[in-house]
Structure formats: C-alpha cells, structure tokens
Amino acid sequence: MNRRRLVLITVAAALLCLALWVSLSTAASPGGSASGTANTAFVAPGASTYEYLVGLSDGIGRRVAGTLSGTAATNWIADQLTSAGYTPQVQAFSFVGGGKTRNSANVIAVKPGTSAKVILIGAHYDSSFETYSGKPNPINRGAADNATGVAVVLDLAARLQSVTTPDTLVFVAFGGEEWGEKGSGYYVNHLTPTERSNIALMINLDSPAGGDQLCVYNGPKSPVSFAARMQLQLLARENGTTLLTNPGLTKPVSYYNYKAIPYGETEAYFSDTDSFQAKHIPWVYFEATNWLLGVNDGYVNTVKDGIIWHTDKDTIAFWEMHYPGRIEKQLGTVVDVLDQYLTTTSF
Numbered sequence: 001m002n003r004r005r006l007v008l009i010t011v012a013a014a015l016l017c018l019a020l021w022v023s024l025s026t027a028a029s030p031g032g033s034a035s036g037t038a039n040t041a042f043v044a045p046g047a048s049t050y051e052y053l054v055g056l057s058d059g060i061g062r063r064v065a066g067t068l069s070g071t072a073a074t075n076w077i078a079d080q081l082t083s084a085g086y087t088p089q090v091q092a093f094s095f096v097g098g099g100k101t102r103n104s105a106n107v108i109a110v111k112p113g114t115s116a117k118v119i120l121i122g123a124h125y126d127s128s129f130e131t132y133s134g135k136p137n138p139i140n141r142g143a144a145d146n147a148t149g150v151a152v153v154l155d156l157a158a159r160l161q162s163v164t165t166p167d168t169l170v171f172v173a174f175g176g177e178e179w180g181e182k183g184s185g186y187y188v189n190h191l192t193p194t195e196r197s198n199i200a201l202m203i204n205l206d207s208p209a210g211g212d213q214l215c216v217y218n219g220p221k222s223p224v225s226f227a228a229r230m231q232l233q234l235l236a237r238e239n240g241t242t243l244l245t246n247p248g249l250t251k252p253v254s255y256y257n258y259k260a261i262p263y264g265e266t267e268a269y270f271s272d273t274d275s276f277q278a279k280h281i282p283w284v285y286f287e288a289t290n291w292l293l294g295v296n297d298g299y300v301n302t303v304k305d306g307i308i309w310h311t312d313k314d315t316i317a318f319w320e321m322h323y324p325g326r327i328e329k330q331l332g333t334v335v336d337v338l339d340q341y342l343t344t345t346s347f
C-alpha cells in the first residue's frame with residue numbers, strides 16, 4: 001500500500017468516524033435548553049465532565065474573547081450553572097487586545113459553605129487567537145486549553161451544589177486569559193478587602209487534561225499552597241491514581257526569560273494564577289503536560305505531537321484520534337480528587 005493511499009484511507013476513515021460521532025451525539029441529545037439555542041442541547045442535567053467538554057469545545061467551538069462566539073461561550077456557561085441550580089453572576093469587563101476594545105465577562109457561581117472562608121475554583125474559557133509563534137489557528141477549538149478546565153469547574157459545581165462543604169466554594173469561568181489574564185485581573189481588582197482576605201486558596205484549572213502527564217503544582221514560597229498540592233497528590237494516590245508535579249529540571253533559557261522552575265512549582269504568569277499571585281492569594285494549578293520535553297518548562301505537552309495547545313490540533317477530534325480515551329480518564333482523576341478535597345478541607 002503506498003503512502004498516499006494510506007493517508008487517503010486514514011482521512012476517509014477519520015471523517016466517517018467524525019460524521020458518525022456527530023450524528024450519534026445529535027441523536028442522543030435531549031434537545032431544549034435554558035436559552036433555547038441548539039448548542040446547549042449537548043449537555044443535559046447530570047452530565048459528565050466529558051459532556052461539558054464536548055458542549056464547550058464542539059458545541060460552542062472557537063471562542064476568542066471579544067468575539068461573538070466568545071459571548072456565546074459566556075452565555076453557555078451561565079446556562080450550565082443555572083441548570084445546576086445556581087444564580088450565576090456575569091461580571092462584564094472590557095480590555096484592549098489586538099488593537100481594539102474587546103468585551104468579555106467572568107461567570108461566577110457561589111456555593112455557601114459552613115464557614116465564610118473561600119476556596120475558589122477557576123478556569124479560563126476563552127480559546128487562543130493564534131499559535132505561540134503568531135500563526136493563525138482557525139481550526140483550534142481550545143479543547144485541552146481550556147475546555148477541559150471549564151468542564152471540571154462546571155462538573156464540580158453541579159456535583160457539589162447541594163452537598164454540605166466546610167468552606168464556601170466560588171466557581172469562576174474567567175474571560176480573556178489568552179490576552180494576558182484580563183478576566184482574572186479584573187476579578188481580583190474588584191474584590192472588597194474582606195472578599196480578598198476570605199479567599200484561602202485558588203485552584204486553577206488550565207489544560208488539566210490532554211498532555212502526557214497529569215500534574216498539580218504549588219506557587220512559590222507559600223506553605224498553604226505547598227500543603228494543598230501535597231494533599232491533592234496524596235488523595236490521588238489513595239484513589240489509586242497519580243498526580244505528578246514539575247520534576248524541577250528546567251533549563252534556563254534567557255530568550256524566554258525562564259529561570260529554573262523549582263520542583264513542585266510552576267510560573268504563576270503562565271495562567272490566571274498570575275492575578276492571584278499579585279494579590280498574595282495562595283494557589284495550586286492543575287495541568288496535563290510533559291516536563292521531560294523541550295527545556296523542561298512544561299510548554300511541550302506531548303512526546304508524539306509536540307505542543308498541541310494553541311494549534312489547530314487542539315480539537316476533540318484530534319485528541320480522540322491520537323490519544324483515544326486519555327482526556328476522559330484524566331478528567332475523571334481531577335474531578336474525583338477535587339470532589340474529595342473540597343468536601344473535606346477546612347481553612
């Protein structure tokens with residue numbers, strides 16, 4: 001069999017699978033939704049983490065902050081939280097990105113706990129507008145980065161809505177992360193001093209599934225953050241699963257301004273953690289990547305395909321074709337560990 005024919009057959013088979021999958025998903029969806037749009041039909045009450053991922057990454061799709069699809073994503077997330085029994089707050093903000101003013105919003109849902117201390121569970125929902133090297137990425141659907149993170153936030157919010165938790169849980173889907181943490185920056189800058197001091201820990205979910213190794217990191221010089229990371233890794237171990245961390249091998253590269261990133265840590269400025277770090281709020285960070293590749297800075301997330309984030313490969317179709325079942329398994333591990341952590345931890 002020659003190479004060209006193999007490629008053609010592979011492509012044809014892939015298209016057939018995709019068509020079948022789309023028709024099955026459509027047939028299986030119950031129809032109807034809070035907003036009445038076709039997109040929300042992907043997710044029914046009691047949905048799995050994976051179904052939220054599909055709803056956002058395929059149902060909404062590309063969602064660059066400040067575009068119409070970005071706003072569709074905002075509304076979709078608010079709809080999911082409403083279906084889960086919350087009255088979400090849509091916190092609108094504007095920023096300048098790519099030479100124009102863009103409108104985006106954070107979507108916030110609060111689950112009161114026994115205490116006023118807050119554990120904030122956050123994920124950005126916008127998808128990137130270009131690759132890391134500045135090339136257009138029109139097919140990118142932000143599946144791993146960061147529909148996976150939003151799926152975890154939405155699933156946890158739904159699961160825990162009527163569960164008693166020691167601390168108050170605040171679930172936030174942040175807008176505009178890809179333009180420089182705009183949504184989380186706006187969020188922390190508009191907290192009252194009391195609200196700010198009540199946040200005991202921020203749990204950041206940025207690409208918590210997809211990459212080769214499921215990891216959790218703590219922030220620098222924070223005993224609270226360190227203890228949380230260790231506890232989360234222990235819970236995973238007790239569940240028979242594994243949460244790795246940064247092995248501390250980073251090669252300093254002056255061009256990127258990377259210093260060696262210490263064992264167990266990651267750079268706050270890689271994600272919305274930057275905004276919380278600026279306010280001295282402890283954080284932990286979930287991410288699936290591969291710290292054994294490149295300059296060991298966690299940017300190259302797979303051995304087989306290199307960097308997938310921000311590229312046209314970051315679609316559910318690509319992940320499932322090349323890494324079947326991986327995302328669903330990793331999401332399961334993250335949600336189970338966080339479910340236990342949030343129902344037992346008291347600050």
Ligand SMILES: [Zn+2]
Nearest residue numbers: 145146206207
């Ligand atoms: Zn991201």
